[in-house]
Amino acid sequence: MSDEVRYSKSASKNKVLRLALLNAWDSTCYWCGEPRDFNEVAIDHVIPHTIKRSDLDLLLADLLRGDPALEDEYDLHAAANLAPICTPCNGEKSAVISTSGRFEMKFKKARAKATDVEKWVRSFGSSNRVAKAVMAVTTADLENPRSKQSLTDFAPVLAARLRVLDYTTTDEHDDPNADETEQVVVTLDNAGRRTRDLIEDLYGLDLNEALLAPIRATKSAITSALVSAIGAYFEDRGHVEPDIGCPIGRMRIEADGLRYDRLDEQFELTGSFDADIAAEVWVTSADGSEIDTPQGDANGRGHFTVRFWDDGHRRIESDDYVELKWTGNIEAY
Structure with a gap:
């Protein structure tokens, strides 16, 4: 080719x-x-x-x-x-x-x-012959009775072979309300795929829909922490209660752990993040006569853990508390 x-x-x-x-x-x-x-x-x-x-x-x-x-x-x-x-x-x-x-x-x-x-x-x-054989299986016309019967006969053998493979799959998470500067990818291992299948079977939701609430909660927690860091930066320089405007910036989240806790009946999503924001800040000038509007910036990276569950009506809810473990200190300036 x-x-x-x-x-x-x-x-x-x-x-x-x-x-x-x-x-x-x-x-x-x-x-x-x-x-x-x-x-x-x-x-x-x-x-x-x-x-x-x-x-x-x-x-x-x-x-x-x-x-x-x-x-x-x-x-x-x-x-x-x-x-x-x-x-x-x-x-x-x-x-x-x-x-x-x-x-x-x-x-x-x-x-x-x-x-x-x-x-x-x-x-x-x-690729070798195995890849070409897999393609033949994948593209087989299941409307053909003989093809369908052959796949049915060999399905248990194929399933057993696939179970011994430990591999990961990575997909982009699509949030229709997200900004283009926010990127989220979700990587699933064998346990993650089993958890995904559980979500789909129990709630009739695909994984993208199910993760909207926990990922939005994670984004909000990261942004809030960075905004707080900007506020602390200006307070340390003598400004009382600085007013911070709507932040804009870049964020990348890589979710790589999806599990189900049977005791708590909750799902858990873990991963890493890297983010930076900028925001206009309203502060009183040094002589107190006017309002200054400098720009505040903050950036940081780390790991997150967020839990989510079914609200009883086939809708996913997420905890407002998201555990963030920062790698080093948040930089604000």
Whole structure:
């Protein structure tokens, strides 16, 4: 297989690419988000490859914020412009091309997943017979009675083999209310995947939905601690009760532990974080005659633990208390 990963006229290459895209999107249609089997999706060009050049230039200028380098090299057949789509959505989406809302969000996510897609395809190209056999199983048409029966017969053997493997999977957490400067990734080991399955079976929620409350609580706790550090910095310099404005900044959270405590009947999420914020601060001038508005900044990193549970109505609640263990001191200035 060529080093270049893109949509092509080769059915066999596109089959590998389709599986890579489906894997990157967690076996869902990228447009509706519903779970889909390999044989239920096709490869979609996020920006249609039939678009007129003049329209493409205008669209890219908006989507890529006028970056001429990105616009000039944009390849409509590259992995960054491809995603798995189900048949119903394929018809709906064709009429929804705009530079705002849903389309722009999907465009950005496809670009973000491109590196993983390319890596997966290249890895398959150098794989052994086991990888190719697994692909044959993964892409088998379950509507075919013989294929379905074969998989059913061998399922217990395959399940037993998979259980002995200890591996991790990493996915982005998607919060529709989050700022673009907030990044959250969730890594699951075997125990984490069992906990995820428990959440899905008991509450009918996918993991992304279930983690909205605990991750939002974690973000809030980190931001509050950094805001407090800014306040303490100005108080140490003689300002009484400084008024701190709405903070803005960057935050990355990497959740790597998901467990269920059977005694407390609560779930626990653990991981690490790295964050920095800036905020306008209102303080009284040295002579007390006027109000100054300097900028306050704070940054820090560390580890977190947050617990969450079902409220009894198939909704997830999270504890307001989030345990934060900072690596070193929070820097404020």
